[in-house]
Amino acid sequence: MSTVITERHTTPDPESDGHRTVGDYTLAEPRITCRHVNVFYGDKQALFDINLDIGQREVIALIGPSGCGKSTFLRCLNRMNDIIEGCRVEGDIRLDDQDIYAKEMDPVLLRARVGMVFQKPNPFPKSIYDNVAYGPRIHGLAGNRTELDEIVETSLKRAGLWKEVKDRLDHPATGLSGGQQQRLCIARTIAVNPEVVLMDEPCSALDPIATATIEQLIDELRSRYTIVIVTHSMQQAARVSQRTAYFHMGRLIEVGKTTEIFTNPRHPLTEDYITGRFG
Amino acid sequence: MNKTLETVCSGLARRRRREIRFRWYGRIAIFVSLAFLALLITSIVARGYKAFWQTEIAIDVFLDPEELTPPTPEHLARADLAGLIKRSLRQMFPEVHDRRRKRALYRLVSSAAPYQLRDYVLAHPDRIGQTVRLWVLAGADVDLYKKGYIDPEMPASERRLKDYQIAWLRKLESEGRLVLRFNRWFLLNGDSREPEQAGIQVAFRGSLYMMLVTFALSFPLGIAAAIYLEEFAPRNNVWVDLIEININNLAAVPSIVFGLLGLAVFIGWFGLPRSTPLVGGLTLTLMTLPTVIIASRAALKAVPPSIRYAALGIGASRVQTVFHHVLPLAMPGMLTGAIIGMARALGETAPLLMIGMVAFIVDPPQSLLDPATALPVQIYLWADSPERGFVERTSAAIIVLLLFLGIMNLAAILLRKRLERRW
Numbered sequence A: 001m002s003t004v005i006t007e008r009h010t011t012p013d014p015e016s017d018g019h020r021t022v023g024d025y026t027l028a029e030p031r032i033t034c035r036h037v038n039v040f041y042g043d044k045q046a047l048f049d050i051n052l053d054i055g056q057r058e059v060i061a062l063i064g065p066s067g068c069g070k071s072t073f074l075r076c077l078n079r080m081n082d083i084i085e086g087c088r089v090e091g092d093i094r095l096d097d098q099d100i101y102a103k104e105m106d107p108v109l110l111r112a113r114v115g116m117v118f119q120k121p122n123p124f125p126k127s128i129y130d131n132v133a134y135g136p137r138i139h140g141l142a143g144n145r146t147e148l149d150e151i152v153e154t155s156l157k158r159a160g161l162w163k164e165v166k167d168r169l170d171h172p173a174t175g176l177s178g179g180q181q182q183r184l185c186i187a188r189t190i191a192v193n194p195e196v197v198l199m200d201e202p203c204s205a206l207d208p209i210a211t212a213t214i215e216q217l218i219d220e221l222r223s224r225y226t227i228v229i230v231t232h233s234m235q236q237a238a239r240v241s242q243r244t245a246y247f248h249m250g251r252l253i254e255v256g257k258t259t260e261i262f263t264n265p266r267h268p269l270t271e272d273y274i275t276g277r278f279g
Numbered sequence B: 001m002n003k004t005l006e007t008v009c010s011g012l013a014r015r016r017r018r019e020i021r022f023r024w025y026g027r028i029a030i031f032v033s034l035a036f037l038a039l040l041i042t043s044i045v046a047r048g049y050k051a052f053w054q055t056e057i058a059i060d061v062f063l064d065p066e067e068l069t070p071p072t073p074e075h076l077a078r079a080d081l082a083g084l085i086k087r088s089l090r091q092m093f094p095e096v097h098d099r100r101r102k103r104a105l106y107r108l109v110s111s112a113a114p115y116q117l118r119d120y121v122l123a124h125p126d127r128i129g130q131t132v133r134l135w136v137l138a139g140a141d142v143d144l145y146k147k148g149y150i151d152p153e154m155p156a157s158e159r160r161l162k163d164y165q166i167a168w169l170r171k172l173e174s175e176g177r178l179v180l181r182f183n184r185w186f187l188l189n190g191d192s193r194e195p196e197q198a199g200i201q202v203a204f205r206g207s208l209y210m211m212l213v214t215f216a217l218s219f220p221l222g223i224a225a226a227i228y229l230e231e232f233a234p235r236n237n238v239w240v241d242l243i244e245i246n247i248n249n250l251a252a253v254p255s256i257v258f259g260l261l262g263l264a265v266f267i268g269w270f271g272l273p274r275s276t277p278l279v280g281g282l283t284l285t286l287m288t289l290p291t292v293i294i295a296s297r298a299a300l301k302a303v304p305p306s307i308r309y310a311a312l313g314i315g316a317s318r319v320q321t322v323f324h325h326v327l328p329l330a331m332p333g334m335l336t337g338a339i340i341g342m343a344r345a346l347g348e349t350a351p352l353l354m355i356g357m358v359a360f361i362v363d364p365p366q367s368l369l370d371p372a373t374a375l376p377v378q379i380y381l382w383a384d385s386p387e388r389g390f391v392e393r394t395s396a397a398i399i400v401l402l403l404f405l406g407i408m409n410l411a412a413i414l415l416r417k418r419l420e421r422r423w
């Protein structure tokens, strides 16, 4: 794998000259590989030459000061940047060794494989059941009503919401509390059985107790899904993730095992951020 | 700290006064507009409500077998029905011999009376040979008298009814033969030269059909255009911008221009028949479409983007996102826009004049391709007629138009309430 990287380094981006990510961003068995990813909003470049592997069944946390491009990077992974006007993605991103920006890759299929949970809980203004069932319905995952019921139940169970809502599946989803709504959104995402779940600051709109519930949930989901989580809380990154990537002004500064990054940051910028000198 | 508090407190009273003053401005503004609305409606209702009642006279008609057999429509069309009515009037007032007075006597009943007699005979052929009491429409002047528009105390030369006519009417009244009844003719008849026979059926149907055509075309077209422009069209594209500008301009074009366009395109090029609700509806569609598009786009814009992200994020296509999630949320707003456009179209007169919907039409249209008028045009026509009966009917037609509008708005509100149950 690393030979491939050096080959592609023959055309380096002038902007990224002199910058190298600290730590080993490669993995032996990656699920997603990103190489030389540059993202532009119009003329403004938001990401500079990002190289990063994301493994199977791991939780990787993306941290960094706000505006450093964490969300932008996350959106590259399921092509949500496609719907942003003026956004251009360069570079090579592969999911299970398949180029996700290839012509023949259908973003609809990609987003079924790479689900996304957003910062603010955004349930559909429909019933709890319909929220979870929507994905399986449009993808035709359930042959009949019983199968659909099963999918809804498993998804809600995995999202740790089943006990709370099993008696009121036909109630409006918008009547749930913020934390429940976010877990519903997670259930909705995993109902289509994705390989990767992207989470963009999923707890930033929640209270500490709801946050703790979701963090525990993320830990449980790790056994089935690859999870990429953006967070502005270093404690959260430390609690839920195995690897951490630190972004700064559109560049990936440092990546490594979470324990190492937090106990022994190697790049001065990372150290400043982690010790709370800015951010 | 204390200093700050003092400064804040000193300004507090002024701030509160300003707030109270502003609230009063608002109340006064609302009061003034409501007062004008109330004034408008009461004046129209006061002038028009009597048109919903109509004087009818009971006459005893001998259903002469010689004249009326066989009782078929073809035969009755040739029979001297007016003669039978005149005969019964003469029998009711045997003292009248003078020719002039006889003519005045015949004018007590409307010229529609023979048709009422015909309808009666067709409905009851078994009564031929008997003398029956028939309620027929009174003449226009009798109606005015009964409704109190003619003052018997005025000098005879200044009123429309002579003393002897008033004496006849008093006699009829005392016998209970002169009665104000609900005026179904006003609702069932088409236009007429005689005010007592004129009705709004033609205009009402014309307006209804036009609204159906306009809604059936402008709502789906407008929504489709809005969805495309808002959800699918590329941003910052010269052509899209040009289309947007043109739609906004079209919404401001005077309606008579659309009338000219309708005349040239639908009647001139396509050769559709003049004066028909189809052409009227098409013309009003042209006028309504920009409004619907603009309102629908605003409704789509108001749907939070997070809903779109949620749907796209689990792999819904853009069309699925729009039709499953965005459209249901935008529907109430779109409906409001459509109704505003339709309400404007309903009251529109100028473009209809251009496409010939001002004709004098007696028979209610049976289809979109039969000539018709429209409510605002009928109002315009009647407002131009000098007869007292038409003055009343003008206001009555306005009442019908306002009711039409009210029902349309009510339907929209109910529909919106249903759609708006947004969980």
Ligand SMILES: Nc1ncnc2c1ncn2[C@@H]1O[C@H](COP(=O)(O)OP(=O)(O)O)[C@@H](O)[C@H]1O
Pocket (backbone or CB within 6 Å): A041, A046, A064, A065, A066, A067, A068, A069, A070, A071, A072, A073, A084
């Ligand atoms: N839709 C957009 N259009 C233009 N610029 C954007 C857009 N979204 C983000 N950016 C810019 O890209 C940079 C990275 O943003 P973002 O990825 O949202 O940062 P983060 O999530 O780390 O706070 C910021 O400078 C931001 O201003």
Ligand SMILES: [Mg+2]
Pocket (backbone or CB within 6 Å): A070, A071, A072, A200
């Ligand atoms: Mg962000």
